Every structure is written in C-alpha cells, then in structure tokens.
Amino acid sequence: xxxxxxxCRTEYMHNPLGLDERKPRLFxxxxxxxxxxxxxxxxxxxxxxxxxxxxxxxxAWDSGKVQSDQSTHIEYAGEPLETEGCYYWKVxxxxxxxxxxxxxxxxxxxxxxxxxDEWKALWIGRxxxxxxxxxxxxxxxxxxxxxxxxxxxxxxxxxxxxFELRVNGAPISAHFAPGWxxxxxxxxxxxxxxxxxxxxxxxxxxxxxxxxxxAGTVGFLGNKVYGERPFFLMQVHIDYADGTRDSVLTDASxxxxxxxxxxxxMILGETYDARLEKEEWDSxxxxxxDWESPDVRPGYNGLLVAAVEPPIRITExxxxxxxxxxxxxxxxxxxxxxxxxWTELRVxxxxxxxxxxxxxxxxxxxxxMYLDNLRVAVQQENYILKGKDVExxxxxxxxxxxxYVELIGYPGVPDLDSIVGKVVHSDTPVAGKLETSxxxxxxxxxxxxxxxxxxxxxxxxxxxxxxxxxGWTGDAQIFARTAxxxxxxxxxxxxxxxxxxxxxxxxxxxTDVAPDAGWIRHKMWNTRLNWFAPDNAGWxxxxxxxxxTLYLMYGDTRILATHYEAMVRWVxxxxxxxxxxxxxxxxxxxxxxxxxxxxxxxxxATAYFAYSxxxxxxxxxxxxxxxxxxxxGSLFEDIALAFRKAFVNEDGRIxxxxxxxxxxxxxxxxLTDTLRDQAVDHLVADIHQRGDRLSTGFLGVGYLxxxxxxxxxxxxxxxxxxxxxxxxxMYSIKxxxxxxxxxxxxxxxxxxxxxxxxxxxxxxxxxxxGEWMFRYMAGIDTDMVEGGFRHSVIKPQPGxxxxxxxASYESLYGTIAIAWQVSDSxxxxxxxxxxxxxxxxxxxxxxQCQMDGIPAAKQDGQKSYRIGSGEYxxxxxxxx
Ligand code: RAM
Numbered sequence: 001x002x003x004x005x006x007x008c009r010t011e012y013m014h015n016p017l018g019l020d021e022r023k024p025r026l027f028x029x030x031x032x033x034x035x036x037x038x039x040x041x042x043x044x045x046x047x048x049x050x051x052x053x054x055x056x057x058x059x060a061w062d063s064g065k066v067q068s069d070q071s072t073h074i075e076y077a078g079e080p081l082e083t084e085g086c087y088y089w090k091v092x093x094x095x096x097x098x099x100x101x102x103x104x105x106x107x108x109x110x111x112x113x114x115x116x117d118e119w120k121a122l123w124i125g126r127x128x129x130x131x132x133x134x135x136x137x138x139x140x141x142x143x144x145x146x147x148x149x150x151x152x153x154x155x156x157x158x159x160x161x162x163f164e165l166r167v168n169g170a171p172i173s174a175h176f177a178p179g180w181x182x183x184x185x186x187x188x189x190x191x192x193x194x195x196x197x198x199x200x201x202x203x204x205x206x207x208x209x210x211x212x213x214x215a216g217t218v219g220f221l222g223n224k225v226y227g228e229r230p231f232f233l234m235q236v237h238i239d240y241a242d243g244t245r246d247s248v249l250t251d252a253s254x255x256x257x258x259x260x261x262x263x264x265x266m267i268l269g270e271t272y273d274a275r276l277e278k279e280e281w282d283s284x285x286x287x288x289x290d291w292e293s294p295d296v297r298p299g300y301n302g303l304l305v306a307a308v309e310p311p312i313r314i315t316e317x318x319x320x321x322x323x324x325x326x327x328x329x330x331x332x333x334x335x336x337x338x339x340x341x342w343t344e345l346r347v348x349x350x351x352x353x354x355x356x357x358x359x360x361x362x363x364x365x366x367x368x369m370y371l372d373n374l375r376v377a378v379q380q381e382n383y384i385l386k387g388k389d390v391e392x393x394x395x396x397x398x399x400x401x402x403x404y405v406e407l408i409g410y411p412g413v414p415d416l417d418s419i420v421g422k423v424v425h426s427d428t429p430v431a432g433k434l435e436t437s438x439x440x441x442x443x444x445x446x447x448x449x450x451x452x453x454x455x456x457x458x459x460x461x462x463x464x465x466x467x468x469x470x471g472w473t474g475d476a477q478i479f480a481r482t483a484x485x486x487x488x489x490x491x492x493x494x495x496x497x498x499x500x501x502x503x504x505x506x507x508x509x510x511t512d513v514a515p516d517a518g519w520i521r522h523k524m525w526n527t528r529l530n531w532f533a534p535d536n537a538g539w540x541x542x543x544x545x546x547x548x549t550l551y552l553m554y555g556d557t558r559i560l561a562t563h564y565e566a567m568v569r570w571v572x573x574x575x576x577x578x579x580x581x582x583x584x585x586x587x588x589x590x591x592x593x594x595x596x597x598x599x600x601x602x603x604x605a606t607a608y609f610a611y612s613x614x615x616x617x618x619x620x621x622x623x624x625x626x627x628x629x630x631x632x633g634s635l636f637e638d639i640a641l642a643f644r645k646a647f648v649n650e651d652g653r654i655x656x657x658x659x660x661x662x663x664x665x666x667x668x669x670x671l672t673d674t675l676r677d678q679a680v681d682h683l684v685a686d687i688h689q690r691g692d693r694l695s696t697g698f699l700g701v702g703y704l705x706x707x708x709x710x711x712x713x714x715x716x717x718x719x720x721x722x723x724x725x726x727x728x729x730m731y732s733i734k735x736x737x738x739x740x741x742x743x744x745x746x747x748x749x750x751x752x753x754x755x756x757x758x759x760x761x762x763x764x765x766x767x768x769x770g771e772w773m774f775r776y777m778a779g780i781d782t783d784m785v786e787g788g789f790r791h792s793v794i795k796p797q798p799g800x801x802x803x804x805x806x807a808s809y810e811s812l813y814g815t816i817a818i819a820w821q822v823s824d825s826x827x828x829x830x831x832x833x834x835x836x837x838x839x840x841x842x843x844x845x846x847x848q849c850q851m852d853g854i855p856a857a858k859q860d861g862q863k864s865y866r867i868g869s870g871e872y873x874x875x876x877x878x879x880x
Pocket of ligand 1: 462468472473474475589592742765
C-alpha cells in the first residue's frame with residue numbers, strides 16, 4: 001500500500017514565521033488510492049538549510065524511523081531551536097506493508113527573537129496634538145540603504161495600538177495587527193519575510209499607527225482604556241550571503257508626521273482629508289525634512305510573544321445589489337448581506353467636498369437607515385476630496401456591521417460601481433460544508449457562518465455594529481464547537497485562551513469578557529450594573545469548555561496541559577462559593593435572552609459548576625493525572641447528587657421548569673435513569689405546550705436539539721429546527737435575516753424592533769445549532785474518547801421533511817464527507833468518505849442494512865460498522 005504525504009503544517013500553520021514555541025508540533029495529511037490506509041511509522045527530518053534537507057540530512061532533528069500511527073501533533077525533539085533559526089523539514093511514512101512513501105515536499109518554520117535582550121528597537125510614537133479630542137493617526141517613515149548580496153530580510157513588528165506596515169510603497173501587513181490582547185500582560189509580535197520586497201540601494205519603511213483597542217474606544221468603556229496613544233516597535237535584520245548583518249530599528253532616527261487620517265477609531269469611524277495626503281511618503285525618495293522626530297517610550301513591561309491568532313484579512317469583496325435615491329437626496333445601497341468590514345468608495349468631484357459613507361444593518365419602515373441600535377458607535381467615514389480624477393478610498397482602523405450603505409453628499413449620481421463592500425475577519429480557513437434538501441435549513445447554515453465571519457475579529461465578539469464588540473466568554477463557549485466545524489479555529493481559540501487566562505482573577509474566577517479590558521480594574525460594571533460578577537455561570541466556564549473543545553476537534557492535548565492549573569483554580573473557586581455544593585442564587589445573566597422562560601440562577605449555576613468539574617475530570621484523565629481524574633470525577637457525582645436534592649422532584653420536575661433546566665440536566669448528566677426519562681417528558685411537554693416552540697436563551701439553545709436527539713426525540717428536534725412561528729430560527733429567516741440575530745425578538749411583526757439599547761442583528765450565539773447540524777443531522781462526530789477525528793463516529797439522523805444532506809468537515813487528517821438520501825420508498829442511502837490514517841464507526845438509522853461487504857458489529861446494543869479510510873456506501877430501510 002502506498003501512501004502520499006499531501007500537506008505539512010507546523011503549529012497548525014503552513015510555513016509559519018517567528019515562532020517562540022521551543023517544541024513546535026508537526027502535522028501532515030496523507031492520501032492513498034486504497035481503502036483502510038494507515039501509517040505504521042514515520043521519519044521526520046529537520047535541517048538548518050534547504051541544501052542539507054535536499055541531501056536527506058536532518059542536522060537539527062532526524063527522528064529516525066518511529067513506529068507510530070501518529071500524524072498530527074508530533075513534537076519536535078531535536079537540537080535546541082535557536083533564535084531566528086530557519087528550519088526546513090520533510091517527512092516520509094510507512095504504510096501497512098511497510099513500504100516507505102516518498103519524502104513530502106519541504107516545509108519550513110522560523111523562530112522569532114527568543115529573548116528580550118535581543119530586542120534593541122525602541123517604542124516610537126507621536127506626541128498628541130493637544131487641542132484635539134480625536135487624534136490624527138501618525139505616519140512614520142525611515143529610509144535605509146541595502147548592500148548587494150542579501151540572503152534574508154526579516155522584520156519583527158508589533159504595536160500598542162494597531163499598525164499598517166509598508167515597504168517601498170507596498171502594504172505588507174494584514175489588518176488590525178497585532179490584534180487585541182491584555183496589553184498590560186502581553187502583546188503579539190508579527191514576523192514578516194521582506195526578502196522579496198527589498199532591493200540593493202535605497203529603500204524605505206512606512207508605518208501608519210492606529211489607536212486600535214489600546215488607545216481608541218473599546219466597547220462602551222470609552223477610549224484610552226490601556227494607554228494614552230499608540231506606539232510602534234520594529235526590528236529588521238538584513239542578513240547578507242557573506243554572513244554580515246545590517247539592522248533597521250525603530251528609534252529616534254525615524255521621522256513622524258500627521259497624515260490625511262484626521263482620526264480613525266474602531267467604534268467611532270474615520271475622517272480622511274485627502275488634501276493632506278503626502279504623495280509617495282512611503283517611498284525611498286520622499287523628502288521628510290519637515291517631519292518631526294518621534295517620541296520614544298521608555299519601555300514596556302509586558303511580554304512580547306509570537307502572534308498566536310490568525311491574521312485579520314479581507315476575505316471577500318461584495319458588490320451592492322441595488323441603489324436608490326432617498327427623499328433627502330442621499331443614496332442607499334443594499335449589499336444583500338449583513339456583513340462586517342468596510343466600504344471602498346469611488347468618487348470624482350471638487351476639492352474640499354465631503355462625502356459621508358454611513359452604515360446600518362437594517363432600514364426603518366420609512367426606508368431610512370436604522371441607526372438606533374448603534375448606541376454611541378458611529379459607523380461612518382467622512383472623506384474630503386482632493387479633487388483629482390477618480391479618487392478611491394477605504395478606511396484604515398475602523399470596521400462596521402452593515403447591510404445598507406448610505407452616501408451623503410456624493411457629487412453627481414453614484415451607481416453600483418461606486419462602492420465595494422470588503423468582508424473583514426480573522427482569517428480562519430473554511431472547514432465545514434453543509435447542504436440539505438431544505439432551502440431554509442441551508443439559509444440558516446449560511447446565516448450561522450456569516451455570524452461567525454462577522455464576529456471573529458481577533459477575539460470572538462458579540463456584535464460588530466454597536467459600541468460593544470467584546471469577547472464575551474459565554475457566547476464563545478456555547479458556539480465554540482459550531483465555530484470549529486465551520487472554520488479552522490485552532491489558533492484563534494488558542495489565542496483566546498490566553499486572553500481568558502490573562503484576565504483570570506486572583507480568586508480563580510474567569511471573567512465574562514476577555515480580554516477583560518480593565519472592567520474589573522476600573523470597576524466599571526460595579527457602578528453601572530450592580531448585577532455584575534466575574535464568574536457568571538456559563539460565561540466563566542468558557543475557561544474549561546474551550547480547551548476541551550480544542551481537544552475534541554483537534555486532539556490538542558497541549559492546550560489542556562498549558563491551562564490545566566487555571567482550570568483547576570476555576571473549579572476550586574466555584575466550589576468555594578457553594579453551600580453544600582449548591583451555588584447560591586446570585587445575580588448573573590442566567591440563560592441570557594431566553595424568551596418567556598426564566599431559568600433560576602442557582603439551578604443554572606449549579607449545573608454549570610457540575611459541568612466544569614466533569615470536564616476537568618475528563619481533562620485530567622487525558623493528561624494522565626489519574627488521581628485528579630478520580631477526585632474531580634467524584635466531586636462531579638457529589639454535585640450531581642446535590643443538584644438532584646436541591647432542585648429535582650421525585651417526578652423528574654426540575655426547579656424553574658424551563659426547557660433550559662431540563663436540557664442542562666440531561667446534557668451534563670445530572671440525573672438518574674428514571675429521572676432522565678421523566679425529564680425528557682417534561683421538556684417535550686413544555687415544547688408542545690408552546691406550540692412546538694423553543695424558549696431557550698444563549699445557554700439552553702446550544703443543548704436543546706442535542707438533548708432531544710440523544711434522548712429519543714429526534715422528531716421534536718426537527719420540528720424546532722424548521723418551526724417558522726415566533727420564536728424560532730426560521731422566523732428571522734422568513735423576515736429576511738442574512739445573519740443570526742442577538743435576540744429571538746430582535747424584530748417581530750407585532751412589535752417591530754426590540755429596544756435599541758441592545759439589539760444586534762449579527763450575533764452568533766443563537767447559531768450554536770450548527771453543532772447539532774454537523775454532529776446529528778449530518779452525523780459527523782469525533783470519538784469522544786480520543787478526540788481530534790482520528791476515529792470518527794458517523795451517525796446520521798434523518799428526520800423531518802429532509803430528503804438529503806451533504807456535509808463535510810476538513811479535519812487535521814483531511815476531509816471527512818458524508819452524503820445521505822432518503823428515497824420515496826423509504827430507503828436510506830449513505831456515502832461516507834474518510835481520509836487516510838483514520839477510521840470510523842458507522843451507525844445507520846434503520847435495519848436490513850447493506851453495505852460494501854463490511855461485517856456488522858454490535859456497539860452499545862446498536863448495530864455498527866467499522867471502516868477505515870476511503871469511500872463506502874451503505875443502505876438500509878428507514879424505520880417505520
Ligand atoms: C450582551 C450581549 C452579549 C452577552 C451579554 C451578557 O452584551 O448579548 O453577547 O454575552 O450581554
């Protein structure tokens with residue numbers, strides 16, 4: 001059997017630069033033309049140069065032939081990695097017949113500056129223009145000369161704020177680098193390979209600095225939460241073939257000036273005066289004699305870490321569908337999709353003329369822009385024309401949530417080519433695909449992915465339009481599994497875990513938002529809302545749920561080990577705040593934005609305390625900490641008992657009686673067998689009594705369909721999925737939603753818009769049903785014991801009116817795909833495709849099965865089929 005290595009990755013990335021991880025993990029994907037292809041051994045070579053690697057010499061690491069089927073998370077175990085080292089690697093594998101594959105194509109990674117002492121660059125900024133409330137974004141430049149014989153040019157850059165780096169006039173960096181972290185603790189460094197951008201002779205760097213989260217407006221906390229104004233730090237090494245080196249460092253020798261960006265703020269928009277542009281300011285030949293010297297900041301006490309989060313990029317451009325003139329003489333465009341990013345404008349007109357580009361998610365009944373839900377956010381750019389040919393403009397350091405764009409003051413008549421929408425988010429590659437016979441379900445899935453694209457920007461935020469956009473941890477944990485099916489969020493959530501840990505309180509409490517943006521330091525919420533606590537049930541628990549989700553989806557044990565102590569502290573904190581293991585009825589968000597159903601806080605909080613403890617026991621088990629596993633396992637049993645004593649009647653009724661109390665108790669395993677059956681009946685009765693409708697909020701909704709499906713009520717799950725009456729997912733779709741709304745009643749026929757105080761139309765939380773679509777409807781799941789889809793569980797659950805589902809998930813091993821169909825005669829037909837070096841257990845919904853010569857086995861009393869990689873077809877009769 002021959003295997004081919006098709007893709008090599010390091011730390012989940014293709015050829016990453018500037019790592020600070022001393023034992024980077026290597027991953028490869030395999031392909032084979034034959035079924036049941038497995039790897040039985042591998043050999044990794046890591047070399048310090050391409051030449052060595054080409055000669056099959058691993059002078060940094062030669063693993064030798066390792067008898068192992070592991071093809072992900074192989075820890076580098078060679079020579080100590082050197083600062084700025086460049087490491088080339090390849091791998092070959094052996095298949096079942098012990099035949100070696102060819103070597104893979106070479107891959108590489110580089111290391112960053114590994115010790116603080118190596119940083120010689122200084123932080124530079126520009127003094128504020130004292131009379132201005134909103135400061136112009138400073139421009140910086142530095143000319144430098146390069147000799148012939150360049151081997152490699154590397155830049156290490158970061159900012160307290162956000163930066164755009166340009167080399168000889170060309171933009172190099174992604175958007176909003178280096179992202180949002182708790183700047184008091186750490187900032188991420190981005191590494192750029194500039195070898196191709198630099199030439200012998202004169203060169204120049206240009207940098208524009210934005211306030212970003214550091215000095216600009218953060219949510220509703222106002223501005224300057226972390227610092228007064230932004231600073232930039234960059235160290236560039238020019239290495240020559242003869243072994244010599246030149247450096248370019250940010251320091252007092254750079255030049256700074258204000259430019260055309262009058263201000264640019266994430267929440268308050270941008271004003272750009274094109275008359276103030278300095279032509280070719282970022283070219284080597286620009287005369288900067290009248291620019292000032294920068295202001296040098298004494299230092300920075302936080303950590304300089306290699307960037308963990310994926311870069312933020314424009315991933316799509318959108319053309320408007322329609323444009324119309326309003327009674328006021330403005331023009332309103334419909335982009336056809338509630339999206340996040342900004343608008344590029346094309347305009348020709350008189351010098352000094354101002355065009356305002358305004359953004360809104362919805363329209364008022366009279367067709368004007370609905371801006372009320374933005375609170376203090378200003379989703380507007382003001383562009384002042386320089387009056388020369390056609391001018392093309394897009395903003396730098398702000399973003400908006402919008403479907404509609406209004407042009408105010410446009411000279412002449414704009415048309416459909418006058419604007420382009422740019423979709424901007426953390427560039428997490430698409431992992432999932434899903435399509436069904438029901439267009440409404442397809443639309444719901446599309447809305448879920450748009451909600452994710454709209455809100456995953458450096459951190460998982462709650463809304464991209466109003467003055468909030470915070471990393472709400474409860475939302476993140478309930479949606480994490482869905483998010484991971486949709487896109488590769490391995491690094492995105494690994495970064496968010498640092499945000500959570502950096503914000504963890506001395507008491508052990510995880511916060512409601514991360515980075516916590518100084519909420520607790522500044523005691524903002526304590527004064528504004530007296531129900532604030534840093535340990536809201538279902539929010540703080542993200543500190544345990546998210547690492548566990550990364551383990552399930554990627555088999556990542558390092559994330560568990562790295563944050564183990566933090567998770568232990570969280571569970572101990574919870575335990576310390578209980579009476580007889582029951583959490584008190586303290587003020588918290590509850591099952592946030594549920595609809596006509598109030599879940600008692602103490603029930604919710606005790607259930608989540610149990611859940612975090614249970615996950616911690618499982619995590620301890622995975623890490624081989626058997627004593628801890630036993631200790632937290634029995635603590636979980638004790639909490640479950642306390643929960644039953646305090647809240648569950650003999651007839652299975654649970655205090656509060658909401659759908660959410662039942663699904664939490666069922667999904668977290670808090671009930672005995674008898675109580676479980678009774679609880680399912682109470683849950684279903686509540687749903688029926690509401691006309692087959694749900695009442696769950698952010699927390700309950702994630703478990704609602706899974707709980708029904710796992711407890712024999714798939715029929716009810718499908719009813720809820722396709723229910724069109726309010727409240728339901730389909731209600732918003734029936735009324736034109738192109739994203740998931742924050743509230744079930746964000747807009748209703750009877751009431752119109754909900755309170756503008758809190759009404760986002762682009763919010764992913766209620767979209768956590770995406771997890772159910774993949775795991776149950778399509779039936780693609782990982783084996784819970786091992787995690788990471790090494791062994792999948794394929795268990796499609798057809799129901800409702802659906803006649804077919806096609807879905808795939810791009811796992812670390814490759815694509816896992818299914819397609820099922822139900823024919824008119826009641827035959828269920830399933831195709832499964834598995835990547836090499838994985839296997840699956842397949843369960844079919846009915847009896848009288850036929851399958852490709854695979855013998856059936858019994859598993860959990862159910863017939864199942866064990867398959868290896870390749871393509872398989874199954875058939876059975878649907879149960880009557
Ligand atoms: C609002 C948002 C957010 C939620 C908090 C509790 O700000 O809906 O998503 O987590 O409330």
